[in-house]
Amino acid sequence: MMYYKSVSIGCSYNLCPATVTTPAINAIACLYTPAFQRNERIYPENHxxxxxxxxxxxxxxxxxxxxxxxxxxxxxxxxxxISAL
Structure with missing residues:
Protein backbone atom coordinates (compact mmCIF):
# COMPACT_ATOMS: atom_id res chain seq x y z
CA MET A 1 0.00 0.00 0.00
CA MET A 2 1.30 3.46 -0.88
CA TYR A 3 1.01 6.79 0.89
CA TYR A 4 -1.32 9.07 -1.08
CA LYS A 5 1.26 11.87 -1.34
CA SER A 6 3.97 9.59 -2.76
CA VAL A 7 4.90 10.36 -6.35
CA SER A 8 7.86 8.00 -6.79
CA ILE A 9 8.45 4.39 -5.84
CA GLY A 10 11.42 2.11 -6.19
CA CYS A 11 11.40 -1.59 -5.33
CA SER A 12 14.00 -4.32 -5.25
CA TYR A 13 13.94 -8.03 -4.52
CA ASN A 14 16.44 -10.70 -3.61
CA LEU A 15 16.22 -14.46 -3.27
CA CYS A 16 17.82 -15.47 0.00
CA PRO A 17 19.10 -19.04 -0.41
CA ALA A 18 18.26 -21.80 2.02
CA THR A 19 20.64 -22.58 4.84
CA VAL A 20 20.85 -25.49 7.23
CA THR A 21 18.35 -23.80 9.58
CA THR A 22 16.14 -21.71 7.25
CA PRO A 23 14.28 -22.24 3.97
CA ALA A 24 14.88 -20.08 0.89
CA ILE A 25 12.83 -16.87 0.96
CA ASN A 26 12.22 -13.86 -1.27
CA ALA A 27 12.98 -10.48 0.30
CA ILE A 28 11.18 -7.46 -1.20
CA ALA A 29 11.70 -3.82 -0.20
CA CYS A 30 10.15 -0.62 -1.56
CA LEU A 31 10.97 3.03 -0.92
CA TYR A 32 8.54 5.88 -1.52
CA THR A 33 9.07 9.62 -2.04
CA PRO A 34 7.84 11.42 -0.08
CA ALA A 35 7.75 8.82 2.65
CA PHE A 36 4.79 8.22 4.95
CA GLN A 37 4.83 10.52 7.97
CA ARG A 38 4.19 9.04 11.41
CA ASN A 39 0.79 9.83 12.90
CA GLU A 40 -0.53 10.95 9.51
CA ARG A 41 -3.25 9.08 7.64
CA ILE A 42 -2.17 6.96 4.66
CA TYR A 43 -5.21 8.29 2.75
CA PRO A 44 -7.39 11.33 3.49
CA GLU A 45 -10.54 10.50 5.44
CA ASN A 46 -13.64 10.04 3.25
CA HIS A 47 -11.58 10.24 0.05
CA ILE A 82 12.66 5.07 -14.55
CA SER A 83 14.02 1.53 -14.81
CA ALA A 84 12.73 -2.00 -14.93
CA LEU A 85 14.39 -5.40 -14.74
Missing part, protein backbone atom coordinates in the same frame (compact mmCIF):
# COMPACT_ATOMS: atom_id res chain seq x y z
CA UNK A 48 -12.09 7.76 -2.74
CA UNK A 49 -9.17 8.52 -5.04
CA UNK A 50 -8.81 10.91 -7.95
CA UNK A 51 -11.80 12.24 -9.86
CA UNK A 52 -9.91 14.10 -12.58
CA UNK A 53 -6.32 14.72 -13.69
CA UNK A 54 -6.01 17.81 -11.46
CA UNK A 55 -6.23 15.56 -8.40
CA UNK A 56 -3.07 13.75 -9.54
CA UNK A 57 -1.26 16.93 -10.56
CA UNK A 58 -1.64 18.65 -7.18
CA UNK A 59 0.80 16.15 -5.62
CA UNK A 60 3.53 16.82 -8.16
CA UNK A 61 2.52 14.25 -10.74
CA UNK A 62 2.07 16.68 -13.63
CA UNK A 63 2.43 14.00 -16.29
CA UNK A 64 0.01 11.54 -14.70
CA UNK A 65 -3.61 10.77 -15.51
CA UNK A 66 -6.57 9.81 -13.33
CA UNK A 67 -7.94 6.37 -14.19
CA UNK A 68 -11.69 6.85 -14.48
CA UNK A 69 -12.95 3.35 -15.24
CA UNK A 70 -12.23 -0.30 -14.56
CA UNK A 71 -10.67 -1.99 -11.54
CA UNK A 72 -8.10 0.81 -11.02
CA UNK A 73 -10.73 3.57 -10.91
CA UNK A 74 -9.58 6.48 -8.72
CA UNK A 75 -5.83 5.78 -9.00
CA UNK A 76 -3.28 8.09 -10.61
CA UNK A 77 -1.29 6.48 -13.43
CA UNK A 78 2.24 7.72 -14.08
CA UNK A 79 3.48 7.98 -17.64
CA UNK A 80 7.03 6.69 -17.31
CA UNK A 81 9.15 4.07 -15.59
Missing amino acids: YGCIDHDDCWKYGMASSRCIREGPYYGLCQGTYI
Whole structure:
Protein backbone atom coordinates (compact mmCIF):
# COMPACT_ATOMS: atom_id res chain seq x y z
CA MET A 1 0.00 0.00 0.00
CA MET A 2 1.30 3.46 -0.88
CA TYR A 3 1.01 6.79 0.89
CA TYR A 4 -1.32 9.07 -1.08
CA LYS A 5 1.26 11.87 -1.34
CA SER A 6 3.97 9.59 -2.76
CA VAL A 7 4.90 10.36 -6.35
CA SER A 8 7.86 8.00 -6.79
CA ILE A 9 8.45 4.39 -5.84
CA GLY A 10 11.42 2.11 -6.19
CA CYS A 11 11.40 -1.59 -5.33
CA SER A 12 14.00 -4.32 -5.25
CA TYR A 13 13.94 -8.03 -4.52
CA ASN A 14 16.44 -10.70 -3.61
CA LEU A 15 16.22 -14.46 -3.27
CA CYS A 16 17.82 -15.47 0.00
CA PRO A 17 19.10 -19.04 -0.41
CA ALA A 18 18.26 -21.80 2.02
CA THR A 19 20.64 -22.58 4.84
CA VAL A 20 20.85 -25.49 7.23
CA THR A 21 18.35 -23.80 9.58
CA THR A 22 16.14 -21.71 7.25
CA PRO A 23 14.28 -22.24 3.97
CA ALA A 24 14.88 -20.08 0.89
CA ILE A 25 12.83 -16.87 0.96
CA ASN A 26 12.22 -13.86 -1.27
CA ALA A 27 12.98 -10.48 0.30
CA ILE A 28 11.18 -7.46 -1.20
CA ALA A 29 11.70 -3.82 -0.20
CA CYS A 30 10.15 -0.62 -1.56
CA LEU A 31 10.97 3.03 -0.92
CA TYR A 32 8.54 5.88 -1.52
CA THR A 33 9.07 9.62 -2.04
CA PRO A 34 7.84 11.42 -0.08
CA ALA A 35 7.75 8.82 2.65
CA PHE A 36 4.79 8.22 4.95
CA GLN A 37 4.83 10.52 7.97
CA ARG A 38 4.19 9.04 11.41
CA ASN A 39 0.79 9.83 12.90
CA GLU A 40 -0.53 10.95 9.51
CA ARG A 41 -3.25 9.08 7.64
CA ILE A 42 -2.17 6.96 4.66
CA TYR A 43 -5.21 8.29 2.75
CA PRO A 44 -7.39 11.33 3.49
CA GLU A 45 -10.54 10.50 5.44
CA ASN A 46 -13.64 10.04 3.25
CA HIS A 47 -11.58 10.24 0.05
CA TYR A 48 -12.09 7.76 -2.74
CA GLY A 49 -9.17 8.52 -5.04
CA CYS A 50 -8.81 10.91 -7.95
CA ILE A 51 -11.80 12.24 -9.86
CA ASP A 52 -9.91 14.10 -12.58
CA HIS A 53 -6.32 14.72 -13.69
CA ASP A 54 -6.01 17.81 -11.46
CA ASP A 55 -6.23 15.56 -8.40
CA CYS A 56 -3.07 13.75 -9.54
CA TRP A 57 -1.26 16.93 -10.56
CA LYS A 58 -1.64 18.65 -7.18
CA TYR A 59 0.80 16.15 -5.62
CA GLY A 60 3.53 16.82 -8.16
CA MET A 61 2.52 14.25 -10.74
CA ALA A 62 2.07 16.68 -13.63
CA SER A 63 2.43 14.00 -16.29
CA SER A 64 0.01 11.54 -14.70
CA ARG A 65 -3.61 10.77 -15.51
CA CYS A 66 -6.57 9.81 -13.33
CA ILE A 67 -7.94 6.37 -14.19
CA ARG A 68 -11.69 6.85 -14.48
CA GLU A 69 -12.95 3.35 -15.24
CA GLY A 70 -12.23 -0.30 -14.56
CA PRO A 71 -10.67 -1.99 -11.54
CA TYR A 72 -8.10 0.81 -11.02
CA TYR A 73 -10.73 3.57 -10.91
CA GLY A 74 -9.58 6.48 -8.72
CA LEU A 75 -5.83 5.78 -9.00
CA CYS A 76 -3.28 8.09 -10.61
CA GLN A 77 -1.29 6.48 -13.43
CA GLY A 78 2.24 7.72 -14.08
CA THR A 79 3.48 7.98 -17.64
CA TYR A 80 7.03 6.69 -17.31
CA ILE A 81 9.15 4.07 -15.59
CA ILE A 82 12.66 5.07 -14.55
CA SER A 83 14.02 1.53 -14.81
CA ALA A 84 12.73 -2.00 -14.93
CA LEU A 85 14.39 -5.40 -14.74
